[in-house]
Amino acid sequence: MTSPDSPTLVSPSPCPPPPPSSLPTSPAPSSPAPSSTSSLPLPLSLPPTGEVMVLALGRKKQRALIGLSILPNLLLAFLLSSDPLITLVPPHRCHLPGPLVLNQSVPWEKGERPGDAGKPSQCRQYVNGSQSPVVDCRAGWDYNVTEGLRNNIVTEWDLVCSQYWLVPVEEVCFILGVLTGCLALGYAADRLGRSKALLTSLTLSVVFGVLLCVSPYPSIFIVMRFCLAAASAGVYLTLYITRLELCDPSLRMVATMLAGLTTVAGELLLLAVAVGCQSWRGLLGAGSAPLTLFLCYGIPGVFPESPRWLLLTERSGDMNSFGERRSSSRDVRDDESFTELESEPTPSSRPHLSIPELFHSRNIWKNLCVLGFTSFISHGISHCYYDVTAVNPPPAPLPPRNFSQLRSDSGGSTPSFYWTYLLSVCAGGAAWLLLWATVDRCGRRGILLLAMTMTGLASLILLGLMNYLTETAITVFSVLGLFSSQATASLCILFTAEIMPTIVRGSGVGVVLALGCVGRLSSPLIDLRNHYGYFLHHVVYSSLALLAVLSILLLPESKRKPLPQTLADGEQYRRPPLGRRRRDNVPLLATPNPET
Numbered sequence: 339m340t341s342p343d344s345p346t347l348v349s350p351s352p353c354p355p356p357p358p359s360s361l362p363t364s365p366a367p368s369s370p371a372p373s374s375t376s377s378l379p380l381p382l383s384l385p386p387t388g389e390v391m392v393l394a395l396g397r398k399k400q401r402a403l404i405g406l407s408i409l410p411n412l413l414l415a416f417l418l419s420s421d422p423l424i425t426l427v428p429p430h431r432c433h434l435p436g437p438l439v440l441n442q443s444v445p446w447e448k449g450e451r452p453g454d455a456g457k458p459s460q461c462r463q464y465v466n467g468s469q470s471p472v473v474d475c476r477a478g479w480d481y482n483v484t485e486g487l488r489n490n491i492v493t494e495w496d497l498v499c500s501q502y503w504l505v506p507v508e509e510v511c512f513i514l515g516v517l518t519g520c521l522a523l524g525y526a527a528d529r530l531g532r533s534k535a536l537l538t539s540l541t542l543s544v545v546f547g548v549l550l551c552v553s554p555y556p557s558i559f560i561v562m563r564f565c566l567a568a569a570s571a572g573v574y575l576t577l578y579i580t581r582l583e584l585c586d587p588s589l590r591m592v593a594t595m596l597a598g599l600t601t602v603a604g605e606l607l608l609l610a611v612a613v614g615c616q617s618w619r620g621l622l623g624a625g626s627a628p629l630t631l632f633l634c635y636g637i638p639g640v641f642p643e644s645p646r647w648l649l650l651t652e653r654s655g656d657m658n659s660f661g662e663r664r665s666s667s668r669d670v671r672d673d674e675s676f677t678e679l680e681s682e683p684t685p686s687s688r689p690h691l692s693i694p695e696l697f698h699s700r701n702i703w704k705n706l707c708v709l710g711f712t713s714f715i716s717h718g719i720s721h722c723y724y725d726v727t728a729v730n731p732p733p734a735p736l737p738p739r740n741f742s743q744l745r746s747d748s749g750g751s752t753p754s755f756y757w758t759y760l761l762s763v764c765a766g767g768a769a770w771l772l773l774w775a776t777v778d779r780c781g782r783r784g785i786l787l788l789a790m791t792m793t794g795l796a797s798l799i800l801l802g803l804m805n806y807l808t809e810t811a812i813t814v815f816s817v818l819g820l821f822s823s824q825a826t827a828s829l830c831i832l833f834t835a836e837i838m839p840t841i842v843r844g845s846g847v848g849v850v851l852a853l854g855c856v857g858r859l860s861s862p863l864i865d866l867r868n869h870y871g872y873f874l875h876h877v878v879y880s881s882l883a884l885l886a887v888l889s890i891l892l893l894p895e896s897k898r899k900p901l902p903q904t905l906a907d908g909e910q911y912r913r914p915p916l917g918r919r920r921r922d923n924v925p926l927l928a929t930p931n932p933e934t
Contacts, residue, residue, distance in 0.1 A: 547626020
């Protein structure tokens, strides 16, 4: 309230000024002569934008918060990338219970395959001097562990032979946990706030991580693994969108690349810790326990709420932390915008989302479907490239499961686990470096189109010409496909976060990540069905990759564009015309992109 004696500032009228010819030629005699300062027009009080909110943090605090959002990725790699280590099936054979049973002629094998008929089985006991099995293996198994963890869930609970089906079931539950966490906690981040969703996910990750490390039975392990995967996925998703919302357009790709390389460093550190501790309980404990330190992000002032999300909620009480930075801003209009925002008397606790408007946002749904479909293909087809060493296959009615099995069936040596793991991790790191070098120069849509094209071509070449290519050529095309598929998957997430409005950004990125998890489900499901259907799996994904290439042409370009806030802003992100002097007359694509 203002007193009657205090001066009152009157904002200028929104009506346009009259033309110069209609202005009076002489001033009114009754009006006093104004001073030189009062004759200046008052600046318009503009509403704050997301970019203004980010700049109000200050450059030093902005970079510090980005660094804090990157650090947890080092430990999240322990929880989200440890599945190959804790489920690795080492070579094994039936244990020797007494002198009458001799299994020395049984070779060390990782498991029985459909083409192993006539060979000694590692799941049976054999009498000395006889190749006919006596009984099924009941005295346990001997393991020849040369790679990975000496004590994982397979060796601890004997998940081989008749119990092997529990390994693919664990992998399926882990992927379903990530899918559930992305959907549920992505929605929570939009409705409750990034900070609350992050703290909730961190707390659940610590609790379920401890319970997982003390699991006494495989069934309890699988349930705890599902819960830990959901909580860890929520931490990753919330940090991803918070980091992006803390960046101005020039820093978005750099911050995302640094976070990706930190995850790659965590995966390399994961392998080093696995070699050192040799126990799956110690490996998962090394990733879960240090996450307790990041609960300090809930202390007021350490890791504040996302400024863009606060702008949607109009929570004036939480704006004070950003208002303290107003003195460093040189723009008077930005200062008045924050003053006007802080003086609003009706704050709300969550952003207002119009469900009918969301259902009628055709362009947002179109972009989400295209990116989700591309993420599904890139994650699903990467399974065809993980085992990259092969030779020409022998004639067989059914193609083998993967390239490493091809080499084993032909008498060659199977690639080691370390070789496959390091190659996959290094391909992911190289993909991030490629995106950092090209995406800001050539655009998101162009590089995504190039990466998806390389993925489809590598898959088609391996599918159709494998019998005619040398081992070196097959290895090169497999590495190329693995590299391009990981680049496509990473760029899909960044692209989604940039074109989805802030009001539904968590849900949008969660949906794209969830569809990627659906693609990843094909690998353990094929293992669960004893590797049948691999050839059809490869054919289907190769065909869909070509359809994804055409779908990417419908996407807009988000390079150096501001992040959209509301659904109306998101509807403005449409595909630019094919030619510079030509506009598309398609209704979905007619609206121009927002200006930079």
